[in-house]
Every structure is written in C-alpha cells, then in structure tokens.
Amino acid sequence: MEPQHQPAIEATVHNSGRADLTIEGATSALQADSVQEARSQILDRVAAYAREVDHAVDAVMRDPEGVWPLRISPDGTVSEGVRPLRAVPAPPAEPVSSTSAELAPLPAPPPLPAPLAEPGRRHAAERRRSFLTDQRAEDPAARGLRGALNRAGLRTQPSAAERAEREDVQAVSQHWPGPRTVAIVNGKGGAGKTPVTVLLSAVFARYGGAGVLAWDNNQTRGTLGWRTEQGPHSGTLLELLPQVDRLLGASAQSADLAHYVHHQTRDRYDVLRSKPMVLAEEQRVEPADVDAIHAVASKYYRLIFIDSGNDESDPMWLRMIDHADQLVVATTTRDDHAEAGALLLEALADRNEQGAQLASRAVAIVSQADPKASKADVARVTSGYRDIARDAIAIPFDPAIVDGHLHYGALREFTQRALLAACAAVAKGFASTTGDNVD
Structure with a gap:
C-alpha cells in the first residue's frame, strides 16, 4: 500500500530542543537537550509508526534550519519525501552564535582607470588574469537532517550553523x-x-x-x-x-x-x-x-x-x-x-x-x-x-x-x-x- 501524497505526519522543532509531533491528528510533545537530539527522537518515532503500518510514510519537519519533506521507511532510512500539497510556513532563520560568523564585506570600489601605455607595449601596472583560480568545493552537510539526507544519497548544502562551525575548525587548525x-x-x-x-x-x-x-x-x-x-x-x-x-x-x-x-x-x-x-x-x-x-x-x-x-x-x-x-x-x-x-x-x-x-x-x-x-x-x-x-x-x-x-x-x-x-x-x-x- 502506497502512502498518501498529503503527509499526515508533521513535526516542529524549536531552538530549545522542544518539539511537537503530530501523527494522524494526534499531537505529542517531546523534550530534548538540543535540536539535533529532538530530530533524532522524531525520526525514531516516525520510523516506529512506519513499522506499525508496514510501509514508508511521508512527513514534514519544520526546524530552525528550514522545512523538510521526508520519507521515512520502516527500517529507519530517510530520503526526500513528497512535497506537501498545502503550504507550510518556514520557521524563522536560525541565529548564528559563533564568533566566526563575519559580516559580509562591502563591495569593492570600481577600479581606477589605468594610465595610458606606450603604443605596442603593455603598461607595467596591467596584469593578466591568472589561469589558476581558487576553486575550493564546499563539502556537503554532515550534521542534522541535511547530513541525514546526504547519507541517504541526496546532496544538500550545510546550514549557516554548520558553516560557522567549519570556519571555527579552520581557524584553530x-x-x-x-x-x-x-x-x-x-x-x-x-x-x-x-x-x-x-x-x-x-x-x-x-x-x-x-x-x-x-x-x-x-x-x-x-x-x-x-x-x-x-x-x-x-x-x-x-x-x-x-x-x-x-x-x-x-x-x-x-x-x-x-x-x-x-x-x-x-x-x-x-x-x-x-x-x-x-x-x-x-x-x-x-x-x-x-x-x-x-x-x-x-x-x-x-x-x-x-x-x-x-x-x-x-x-x-x-x-x-x-x-x-x-x-x-x-x-x-x-x-x-x-x-x-x-x-x-x-x-x-x-x-x-x-x-x-x-x-x-x-x-x-x-x-x-x-x-x-x-x-x-x-x-x-x-x-x-x-x-x-x-x-x-x-x-x-x-x-x-x-x-x-x-x-x-x-x-x-x-x-x-x-x-x-x-x-x-x-x-x-x-x-x-x-x-x-x-x-
């Protein structure tokens, strides 16, 4: 039996670690020490429900990082779920507490016009653009739901909080x-x-x-x-x-x-x-x-x-x-x-x-x-x-x-x-x- 396209399971996770989980109209409250632990508890409960009904179920999870349509299998496998038919408001953006989060730099001023060069010669101040460019690829997310989706085969970018943590790691390394x-x-x-x-x-x-x-x-x-x-x-x-x-x-x-x-x-x-x-x-x-x-x-x-x-x-x-x-x-x-x-x-x-x-x-x-x-x-x-x-x-x-x-x-x-x-x-x-x- 295939799950319905209208998810009957919704979860909301708050910054404090408190969470509300609704399955088929019945809502229960959860309390964890962190957002990550709350997510884990929700996924465990939804996987238990999937085993009870003997098929994968769709759910929508709202947390400080965004809104996530998920499909959870009875064995606990998490993958990208079906988008909900009705609109789900996004949670407020998560504030970044790490001291490594910096303000975006101001745009650079336009370059001054180069002085005139002698005909047939290149002025010393002119520089060609290097063929070597800084192409550091960002690793996909490793934490939270984004990390779970990556482990399930879906590539997702890290959250602002995870990026800030990586910047701190780079600083102390x-x-x-x-x-x-x-x-x-x-x-x-x-x-x-x-x-x-x-x-x-x-x-x-x-x-x-x-x-x-x-x-x-x-x-x-x-x-x-x-x-x-x-x-x-x-x-x-x-x-x-x-x-x-x-x-x-x-x-x-x-x-x-x-x-x-x-x-x-x-x-x-x-x-x-x-x-x-x-x-x-x-x-x-x-x-x-x-x-x-x-x-x-x-x-x-x-x-x-x-x-x-x-x-x-x-x-x-x-x-x-x-x-x-x-x-x-x-x-x-x-x-x-x-x-x-x-x-x-x-x-x-x-x-x-x-x-x-x-x-x-x-x-x-x-x-x-x-x-x-x-x-x-x-x-x-x-x-x-x-x-x-x-x-x-x-x-x-x-x-x-x-x-x-x-x-x-x-x-x-x-x-x-x-x-x-x-x-x-x-x-x-x-x-x-x-x-x-x-x-």
Missing part, C-alpha cells in the same frame, strides 16, 4: 610562523584557569596537530597535573630546569623532552607540571628560570598555554606576562571572579605598552561553573567583558569539567561547540602577534 604563548590569568583562585588551560590545549592539539604544551607556571600548588594524565614518570619543571642547556643544544632531540613532560594520549598535547606536593619555598622559581623554560618550550612547541598562579606581584607571574603573545581571562559567573579578572586587565593596561596591548587583545572565557546560574548571569558577565576585551565566550555548565582528569571527548556536544568558538576567538589574535615578545 592553522599553523602560524613562530611559536605563540598564551597566558591564562585571573588573580582569584577557583576562577577556572586550570580547566580552561586544559581545554584550550586539547582543542588546538586535536584540530591543529602536535606541538602544543600546557605549562603549570605556579609557585603555590599548581594543580594542572591533577587534572591531566601522568606519563610513565613523575618529572616536573624542577627536573627540567637543570637540563635546559642540554635541551637547547644542537644535539638535543624532541623525544628527550619525554623525560619531563606528560603526553595526553587522548587529546594529543603535553603537560609540564609543577610539584604541588612541595611547599612553595622548596620549589621557588625565579624570573630567569621562566626565561629558560620558555626558551625550551618555544624551541619544541608551536603553541604554549600557561596556567598561572594567583599572585600578580610574583616575579614569576610578571615574567610570564613578558613572554605572552595573548591573554585569556578565565572567570566564572561569580561576581568576585569576574571583578578580579577585569581589575587585572585594567592594571595591565596601566603597566606599560605591552600590557595595554595584551589587555586590549584579551579573550575572556566565562564558565558557568554553578549549574544554578541563570542565563542572565552568564549574559551579564559575558557582555561586561566584551566592553573591556576583544571578545568573550560563554561555556555552559558541564559535569565533566567539575573534577578529576579532564578530557575533551567527555564533554557534552554543546560544550565542545562553545569551546571551539572560544578557541577560534583566541586564534584570531595570533595573526597580529609575532611570537617573539622577549629575546
């Missing part, structure tokens, strides 16, 4: 000439510096490949090593310091560093630990030591993310700032964390010209560490930092960030997407730096 050093800062403890250091390192290493180091530059019980994997040794920066001259020598090899850094097998970056079990007075690191460690790090790594301590007057902290190409202010929605980070930027702006440049180019990452924090709380802190920094990105609450070893793959999908946007914002600042702030 770049390799820049010369090493780049990013200091993660906030003078208040518990503001999320260590988780932000871990996750920035993970995202840049996953998408851009090897050559990423997370360095615990902390005099007082730095905990970066507690949140990351330990290698087959217990080496720290205290063991690395006596070997600096050898590691900077011509005969040194990158594999020699494996004695002192801890490779993260899932997220593909390395960690240089401090020794939190030892009193600060027993592991005092001087500014010259920071110079030495940074010299080794910048020889072997292209990206260096430094997890800093809380004492902004510590010479070790100040020397880190001298080496930084960019700052990331880590904060939560707590007022004291947000205010401490803002005061730090203001103090750096008054310190010297380099501090002012670092403050103006800084990126704030606002973590919703408290699951009870409201959207208004997150928006208030994020918008406040956009007034004093180059950009600010909010990271939603995620249980995987709270405690224990932190792995990018354990995070929820929407948390990963927010972190990718944050890393793309950081990557934009690399183009304006040279990677050689200190000789």
Whole structure:
C-alpha cells in the first residue's frame, strides 16, 4: 500500500530542543537537550509508526534550519519525501552564535582607470588574469537532517550553523610562523584557569596537530597535573630546569623532552607540571628560570598555554606576562571572579605598552561553573567583558569539567561547540602577534 501524497505526519522543532509531533491528528510533545537530539527522537518515532503500518510514510519537519519533506521507511532510512500539497510556513532563520560568523564585506570600489601605455607595449601596472583560480568545493552537510539526507544519497548544502562551525575548525587548525604563548590569568583562585588551560590545549592539539604544551607556571600548588594524565614518570619543571642547556643544544632531540613532560594520549598535547606536593619555598622559581623554560618550550612547541598562579606581584607571574603573545581571562559567573579578572586587565593596561596591548587583545572565557546560574548571569558577565576585551565566550555548565582528569571527548556536544568558538576567538589574535615578545 502506497502512502498518501498529503503527509499526515508533521513535526516542529524549536531552538530549545522542544518539539511537537503530530501523527494522524494526534499531537505529542517531546523534550530534548538540543535540536539535533529532538530530530533524532522524531525520526525514531516516525520510523516506529512506519513499522506499525508496514510501509514508508511521508512527513514534514519544520526546524530552525528550514522545512523538510521526508520519507521515512520502516527500517529507519530517510530520503526526500513528497512535497506537501498545502503550504507550510518556514520557521524563522536560525541565529548564528559563533564568533566566526563575519559580516559580509562591502563591495569593492570600481577600479581606477589605468594610465595610458606606450603604443605596442603593455603598461607595467596591467596584469593578466591568472589561469589558476581558487576553486575550493564546499563539502556537503554532515550534521542534522541535511547530513541525514546526504547519507541517504541526496546532496544538500550545510546550514549557516554548520558553516560557522567549519570556519571555527579552520581557524584553530592553522599553523602560524613562530611559536605563540598564551597566558591564562585571573588573580582569584577557583576562577577556572586550570580547566580552561586544559581545554584550550586539547582543542588546538586535536584540530591543529602536535606541538602544543600546557605549562603549570605556579609557585603555590599548581594543580594542572591533577587534572591531566601522568606519563610513565613523575618529572616536573624542577627536573627540567637543570637540563635546559642540554635541551637547547644542537644535539638535543624532541623525544628527550619525554623525560619531563606528560603526553595526553587522548587529546594529543603535553603537560609540564609543577610539584604541588612541595611547599612553595622548596620549589621557588625565579624570573630567569621562566626565561629558560620558555626558551625550551618555544624551541619544541608551536603553541604554549600557561596556567598561572594567583599572585600578580610574583616575579614569576610578571615574567610570564613578558613572554605572552595573548591573554585569556578565565572567570566564572561569580561576581568576585569576574571583578578580579577585569581589575587585572585594567592594571595591565596601566603597566606599560605591552600590557595595554595584551589587555586590549584579551579573550575572556566565562564558565558557568554553578549549574544554578541563570542565563542572565552568564549574559551579564559575558557582555561586561566584551566592553573591556576583544571578545568573550560563554561555556555552559558541564559535569565533566567539575573534577578529576579532564578530557575533551567527555564533554557534552554543546560544550565542545562553545569551546571551539572560544578557541577560534583566541586564534584570531595570533595573526597580529609575532611570537617573539622577549629575546
């Protein structure tokens, strides 16, 4: 028995993940954590109905990306369905939240007339059009219903949201000439510096490949090593310091560093630990030591993310700032964390010209560490930092960030997407730096 051309199944998916599904006049409400999960639930229910009636059924799905006529088989196969006979209004366009979505450029002004050339000769300013053109073909959609249609054999273009995600991936996948050093800062403890250091390192290493180091530059019980994997040794920066001259020598090899850094097998970056079990007075690191460690790090790594301590007057902290190409202010929605980070930027702006440049180019990452924090709380802190920094990105609450070893793959999908946007914002600042702030 063939299905009717007038679809008796309609579904509407909202941005919040709430959905309404109508089958033969009976409407049921669904609630999911995301639009993608809501789509999946709808397709599962419609496939179950198709098995019940023992034939493929036509449906119309409205979601933030558009209106989709679908045909769902009893085995769950999705293909393009019959267009509905009656008009179905399109949903409002989905807003693009990624910071990588840029405004369309203004049209170029008309070219100035070329100066007259001598007869029989071509003027030097004239250029022929190259036979080589930039013909980058766009990959078809891989996510959502568009991706499902592509897997069913129908070629569909990616949505605006998927294009924005691809732009963010491209931004963090770049390799820049010369090493780049990013200091993660906030003078208040518990503001999320260590988780932000871990996750920035993970995202840049996953998408851009090897050559990423997370360095615990902390005099007082730095905990970066507690949140990351330990290698087959217990080496720290205290063991690395006596070997600096050898590691900077011509005969040194990158594999020699494996004695002192801890490779993260899932997220593909390395960690240089401090020794939190030892009193600060027993592991005092001087500014010259920071110079030495940074010299080794910048020889072997292209990206260096430094997890800093809380004492902004510590010479070790100040020397880190001298080496930084960019700052990331880590904060939560707590007022004291947000205010401490803002005061730090203001103090750096008054310190010297380099501090002012670092403050103006800084990126704030606002973590919703408290699951009870409201959207208004997150928006208030994020918008406040956009007034004093180059950009600010909010990271939603995620249980995987709270405690224990932190792995990018354990995070929820929407948390990963927010972190990718944050890393793309950081990557934009690399183009304006040279990677050689200190000789």
